[in-house]
Amino acid sequence: MxxxxxxxxxxxxxxxxxxxxxxxxxxxxxxxxxxxxxxxxxxxxxxxxxxxxxxxxxxxxxxxxTVTFRSLEESSSPSSYVFNGSDSDIAQQLYIRHKAGDTGDEVELTSVPTAVTERLSAINVDFNSLPGLVQRAVLWDTGFAIAPGNVPVQVYPMHNRTMDNIVIPKWEVSGVDCTFTNCSQPNDVTAYYSHTCTGWQMLNTSHCVIDVFEDSGAGTYLGNMWANGGDPDVAPLIELRDHTWTEPVFNASVTFSVYVVHTVSSSKEVAWGECPSGYGTVSIPCARRDLFSDEFMAANTTVPTGSAWVTTWLEVEFAEESSGxxxxxxxxxxxxxxxxxxxxxxxxxxxxxxxxxxxxxxxxxxxxxxxxxxxxxxxxxxxxxxxxxxxxxxxxxxxxxxxxxxxxxxxxxxxxxxxxxxxxxxxxxxxxxxxxxxxxxxxxxxxxxxxxxxxxxxxxxxxxxxxxxxxxxxxxxxxxxxxxxxxxxxxxxxxxxx
Known part of the structure; x- marks a missing residue:
């Protein structure tokens, strides 16, 4: 029956x-x-x-x-979502660009994170067989960005946030007395880049923590710590950089280190104080993991497990047949x-x-x-x-x-x-x-x-x-x-x- x-x-x-x-x-x-x-x-x-x-x-x-269904068909209509710097839904933007026919190099990681492997194994998907844009989407949605040397690094959203909303709104950056470089964009919407801002100020507004990683170019990198522009047609990267610098504070030299997720490559990122010729970018500052105790992390951060809609997309489009x-x-x-x-x-x-x-x-x-x-x-x-x-x-x-x-x-x-x-x-x-x-x-x-x-x-x-x-x-x-x-x-x- x-x-x-x-x-x-x-x-x-x-x-x-x-x-x-x-x-x-x-x-x-x-x-x-x-x-x-x-x-x-x-x-x-x-x-x-x-x-x-x-x-x-x-x-x-x-x-x-994972609530999914194998008979789900792909969406043929474009999403109403617009990647404009108001959020960090990088997985959504990569999905849109993938459906639009964009391609990208496959990600050659030093090792695929266990969380990603277990997530994909449950729906019979192989990470290494995915297109480059989809690999990025899976990594970000599962809580990872890529440090120099193609090292996957864990990102921890703070205060019940998720990976799609860890950006810092402009009003929060302004609220800690940081100043901005104002840049025009082709859509007549102003993009803002952080200009004058100490590490203390920036970290007081961050909504994420990132595991410690090595960046040999940290001290000479001149990219921006925070930016809220966004090209609606970009296939964003999830590139990590360590912004390290020393400056005088109260008659002493203080060294700051702020981890930042960049959505364009370092070679294309405009230097501090300058504007791009086209659209701005999204840059997401986060705190270093070694600044916090285990107790603080347990009480104030979460470990992302991935969103249901991404799992559904992956299973429908990329899952291999299984007799199990x-x-x-x-x-x-x-x-x-x-x-x-x-x-x-x-x-x-x-x-x-x-x-x-x-x-x-x-x-x-x-x-x-x-x-x-x-x-x-x-x-x-x-x-x-x-x-x-x-x-x-x-x-x-x-x-x-x-x-x-x-x-x-x-x-x-x-x-x-x-x-x-x-x-x-x-x-x-x-x-x-x-x-x-x-x-x-x-x-x-x-x-x-x-x-x-x-x-x-x-x-x-x-x-x-x-x-x-x-x-x-x-x-x-x-x-x-x-x-x-x-x-x-x-x-x-x-x-x-x-």
Whole structure:
């Protein structure tokens, strides 16, 4: 027997036997729940609690697995992302340039980092077989830059940041009294380079730490420590340099050392105090690892593991066929079980509300009224059909797709997606369309979800209260989603909504 999932059908009923129209009926039909002529027989009212327990038990496993799908097709439309110095999403820019046909030399590292090897081995991808631009994207997304001599070096984002947002905004650099060299760009947007700034000032604004590396040219390198320009058509490098210099401070000579990630080669980097002839570059200053204790690092930095969308891209485009068992096949099974128990849990809430209403009704007030109600039925075709693999990442919260740290609010988002499926009887985003009316590629859907441009939708017949709850669960920012306690109160009708 196949793993059951949820689909929907309508029924007509009367006020004697059905809850109010604003109540969302969702009773699962399997060995523990039966529907017979609109009469509900629940064999286990504790299933709702099992749903919560299963979510808590399985969340670490699901979050620890790479959520990917082999049938994902490549996106043929260009991304709306623009590499302009406002962020450090180098992996995204390299993906765009790779899709545009750009090429680059393969990276010849002294050794491939273990974190990269393990990440790629899990999806049957060989680092050495990847194109140069893709190699760079994988390294950066996994938390590495390249020091002189082609040595991969670990980068640690600070304060819950990720590799795509460790740049320092201009206002922060200005806030520590650094001055700038202003440079015009072809798009009429000014690029800024740091001009007068001590190592202390720059390190007080940095959002990353980098392991110690050797740079024989550190003392003579005249590149810029910080820059926020950006060529939208560049294929950025991830080149590390050590900016070391000595200057008089308070009648003494002080030697500073600031590690900087440069997105263009040293030979193309303009000298300090000068402007490029075209677009500016992105330069990201970071602190040296030997400046901090292990305790500070544990409390204030993270070790990147890579974002889900990059893993999906790699598996779809570059994974080799494998006859071995793939752990990721467990994810649809887990999600299927969660969906089933979720339906039973919602049924339990509805049953409680129905019992409460029945106790308060007078027998003389019974009038038949036809109204549309929703009954969730368990059928195997959705999970066993060809869309099963495609749908798996659609339950994942945007911040998790981006590779950010997991929180309980990610489960709340997934619950909101389940509500839309219960309502529409379709997989999420089945109604999504491109600007030309076509069907978007799954990868483009994921990109739009991460950008906050797309959310699962409810049908026009969905009860307003359920739609309100679902949309709150689907908020882009985790902080804007309800807590588990608030969600339970809303589902029970105790949240103040109608």
């Amino acid at each position: 196949g793993t059951p999932v949820i689909s929907l059908q309508r029924m007509h009923c009367s006020v004697n036997s059905c809850p109010r129209p604003s109540t969302f009926q969702c009773f699962a039909v399997n060995s523990t729940v039966e529907i017979r002529h609109s009469k509900i027989y629940l064999a286990d009212m504790h299933a709702a609690f099992a749903f919560s327990l299963l979510l808590a038990a399985l969340a670490p496993f699901v979050q620890g697995q 068992f793939d752990k990721i096949l467990l994810v649809p099974i887990i999600l299927g079980a969660v969906v089933v128990l979720g339906a039973i849990g919602l049924g339990w809430f509805c049953w409680k509300r129905k019992a409460k209403n029945s106790a308060q009704k007078s027998t003389s007030a019974a009038h038949d009224l036809e109204t549309d109600q929703y009954v969730a039925l368990i059928t195997p075709e959705m999970i066993l059909g060809p869309t099963a693999g495609v749908g798996t990442p659609y339950w994942t919260a945007p911040e998790i797709l981006e590779g950010k740290r997991y929180t309980e609010q990610a489960d709340i988002y997934s619950f909101g997606v389940v509500l839309t499926e219960l309502d529409t009887s379709k997989i999420p985003y089945s109604d999504a369309a491109t600007e030309h009316g076509g069907k978007p590629k799954p990868f483009q859907i994921l990109q739009d979800v991460m950008a906050g441009k797309l959310r699962p939708t409810f049908s026009k017949d969905c009860p307003p209260r359920i739609q309100k709850i679902g949309m709150a669960c689907l908020a882009l920012s985790p902080e804007d989603r309800p807590t588990a306690q608030e969600l339970v109160q809303e589902l029970q009708g105790n949240g103040g909504g109608q």
